[in-house]
Amino acid sequence: MADAPTLTRTHPLEAWRPAFTALSDGMGRTDLAIELLPLTAALDVRIEPGTDGATAVADLLGVPLPASPNTWTSISDGRAVWLGPDEWLLTGAAASDEESVRAVVGPHGGTAVDVSAQRTGVRLRGRDARRLLAFGCALDLRPASFPPGSCAQTLLGQSGVLLLADREGDGPDSAVLDVVVRCSFAGYVAGWLLDAAEELRPIPAGPVTDSTDQEGDGT
Known part of the structure; x- marks a missing residue:
């Protein structure tokens, strides 16, 4: 065969x-x-800012999610991009670990969806x-x-x-x-x-x- x-x-x-x-x-x-x-991994994250869920994401990434509208910050070999008041786009190595991000935002009403493609x-x-x-x-x-x-x-x-x-x-x-x-x-x-x-x-x-x-x- x-x-x-x-x-x-x-x-x-x-x-x-x-x-x-x-x-x-x-x-x-x-x-x-x-x-x-x-080509890089990408993850769409929704979580209310200022909550324990947002803090948990920041702890996972090593930097806070950008709070100012229309800004982005560097994370490992990628970015955390502000898309809306409660939405961010993560790219790079952090985005490739979808399960870890979902595990920290899920208990706080957040979501993490792979949008790499x-x-x-x-x-x-x-x-x-x-x-x-x-x-x-x-x-x-x-x-x-x-x-x-x-x-x-x-x-x-x-x-x-x-x-x-x-x-x-x-x-x-x-x-x-x-x-x-x-x-x-x-x-x-x-x-x-x-x-x-x-x-x-x-x-x-x-x-x-x-x-x-x-x-x-x-x-």
């Missing part, structure tokens, strides 16, 4: 990787790169990352209004997305923005990003021509 085939998990946007790489390598003077976010995303890097998103997002994405550690559920083009601002290093060139989207809309968002990025390409310099009337005196 033949061995069963081995199934390999494929990124929902794997087919778009070459186009993102070509864009990042060929933008000329524009400072923009787009790459796929790695629900969303996927891309990472935008560079000075023009915020400019690109501004073409299709109504939020003020300037660093002063959307600094590192911020997150927001909003529209990008015609798709709902979760935006997260991160940073590696200092200065405007170090901007890092993650765009997380439901898998069913991922292809649309990928295409939108590539199309919008064309607006950032520098216009090729053409030959200098005389602007005067070629047949007259320029009047």
